[in-house]
Amino acid sequence: LTVTQREQEDDTPIKRFQRYLRINTAHPSPDYTSAVSFLQAQAHSLGLQTKTLHFAPGKPLLLLTWPGTHPSLPSLLLNSHLDSVPAEPAKWLHPPFAAHRTSDGRIFARGAQDDKCIAVQYLEAIRNLKAHSFSPRRTIHVSLVPDEEIGGLHGAAKFVESDHFRQLNVGFALDEGQASPGDEFRVFYADRIPWNVKIRARGSPGHGSRMFDSSAAENLMQSVEAVSRFRESQFDLVKAGKALNAEVVSVNPVYVKAGIASDDGFVMNVQPSEAEAGFDLRLTPTTDPEEMRRRIAAEWAPAVRNMSYEALTSPNYSFCDVILPGILSIGFKASHHISWLQMGSVDGDTNIGIIEKGPIRDDLGRPLMTATNDSNPWWSVFKQAITSVGEKLSRPEILASTTDARFLRQKGIPVLGFSPMKNTPILLHDHNEV
Ligand SMILES: CSCC[C@H](NC=O)C(=O)O
Ligand SMILES: [Zn+2]
Numbered sequence: 515l516t517v518t519q520r521e522q523e524d525d526t527p528i529k530r531f532q533r534y535l536r537i538n539t540a541h542p543s544p545d546y547t548s549a550v551s552f553l554q555a556q557a558h559s560l561g562l563q564t565k566t567l568h569f570a571p572g573k574p575l576l577l578l579t580w581p582g583t584h585p586s587l588p589s590l591l592l593n594s595h596l597d598s599v600p601a602e603p604a605k606w607l608h609p610p611f612a613a614h615r616t617s618d619g620r621i622f623a624r625g626a627q628d629d630k631c632i633a634v635q636y637l638e639a640i641r642n643l644k645a646h647s648f649s650p651r652r653t654i655h656v657s658l659v660p661d662e663e664i665g666g667l668h669g670a671a672k673f674v675e676s677d678h679f680r681q682l683n684v685g686f687a688l689d690e691g692q693a694s695p696g697d698e699f700r701v702f703y704a705d706r707i708p709w710n711v712k713i714r715a716r717g718s719p720g721h722g723s724r725m726f727d728s729s730a731a732e733n734l735m736q737s738v739e740a741v742s743r744f745r746e747s748q749f750d751l752v753k754a755g756k757a758l759n760a761e762v763v764s765v766n767p768v769y770v771k772a773g774i775a776s777d778d779g780f781v782m783n784v785q786p787s788e789a790e791a792g793f794d795l796r797l798t799p800t801t802d803p804e805e806m807r808r809r810i811a812a813e814w815a816p817a818v819r820n821m822s823y824e825a826l827t828s829p830n831y832s833f834c835d836v837i838l839p840g841i842l843s844i845g846f847k848a849s850h851h852i853s854w855l856q857m858g859s860v861d862g863d864t865n866i867g868i869i870e871k872g873p874i875r876d877d878l879g880r881p882l883m884t885a886t887n888d889s890n891p892w893w894s895v896f897k898q899a900i901t902s903v904g905e906k907l908s909r910p911e912i913l914a915s916t917t918d919a920r921f922l923r924q925k926g927i928p929v930l931g932f933s934p935m936k937n938t939p940i941l942l943h944d945h946n947e948v
């Protein structure tokens with residue numbers, strides 16, 4: 515092979531994808547610098563304009579622009595995050611940052627699904643369109659943002675508040691979705707709303723041999739059981755086929771902390787005076803946050819049992835509800851409060867599986883969902899684009915997790931979550947992501 519042939523062989527969409535995957539942008543120390551220079555070079559090879567914005571030191575946001583022939587029309591924004599979650603190399607068949615490609619074409623890499631494939635697909639789509647001398651009417655922007663995996667506070671959250679963003683005049687955006695194990699593509703019109711819930715119990719300490727009521731650990735165990743019952747009630751709806759996975763409230767324990775016992779067995783005879791558990795809780799856009807907080811206060815952390823709780827929305831913590839029994843009672847306004855509409859339910863006593871009657875907004879009037887019907891012209895165009903190439907879409911879904919799309923929706927911009935991977939197992943955040 516000549517050098518040029520070799521270079522050409524090396525410069526295929528797959529190779530470019532592999533090169534991006536080999537840049538380790540996993541937390542806690544993502545190499546944003548290398549990722550941005552790689553993508554910048556790609557953009558220059560495509561003749562796109564590039565701009566790097568900073569909303570926090572060391573956290574670049576790369577913005578690419580393909581000017582349209584009618585730049586006064588609202589623009590399109592294609593968003594993808596630069597960062598990934600960490601990987602445990604020992605649990606992988608191939609190293610997570612080597613982007614090893616097997617003979618059957620699978621590429622093992624952290625970030626392969628979530629969400630470096632999305633950025634590469636945006637760029638390769640632009641490359642194809644340019645190769646066919648296509649000129650878009652509307653200006654197309656691609657944003658490559660930092661810190662999505664840790665809440666987006668220094669990335670998309672700041673970006674949408676910036677003058678720079680306002681000037682982009684975005685009319686519609688695409689962001690990540692999730693792989694589809696079946697033959698139909700999946701599309702997402704809302705994200706769930708994350709709360710970090712910590713419950714704490716206090717009680718008398720004492721000798722490990724003594725039985726007495728209301729120890730901290732006993733209190734916490736009772737609460738954990740209550741959380742568990744609620745979790746089951748939600749999961750049962752999914753199992754019974756009454757709701758999709760993300761149409762219920764999820765709650766999962768993420769840590770439990772108590773005691774001074776050591777696993778060498780030395781001090782395994784002291785009952786702790788404090789015990790704490792942390793939960794990842796996700797509300798749906800139609801969950802009444804007030805009701806959720808009432809449940810937490812009454813059943814999960816009742817002050818009468820010497821318990822307290824903290825329920826924080828991540829990432830901006832602008833809603834904070836901290837109740838310490840007998841000492842302090844503070845309730846701030848929730849940034850994710852919705853104007854609550856009672857809209858019927860699947861089985862009478864829950865608020866699950868609701869068909870909305872109007873747009874669901876938070877208490878600041880900001881939308882939490884994108885319409886997937888004819889009232890949204892972008893939806894029709896999107897659907898048409900899928901069917902025109904002979905593909906199928908499954909019923910639009912709420913994303914179980916939480917992405918930067920929420921910041922755009924809060925600005926009133928319609929956003930669809932779309933990761934075009936069908937017949938693909940869902941491996942985001944998993945070992946052996948391919
Ligand atoms: C709470 S904001 C964190 C966002 C993160 N996003 C992807 O996994 C998530 O946990 O859903
Ligand atoms: Zn992601």
Ligand SMILES: [Zn+2]
Nearest residue numbers: 628663942943
């Ligand atoms: Zn992720």
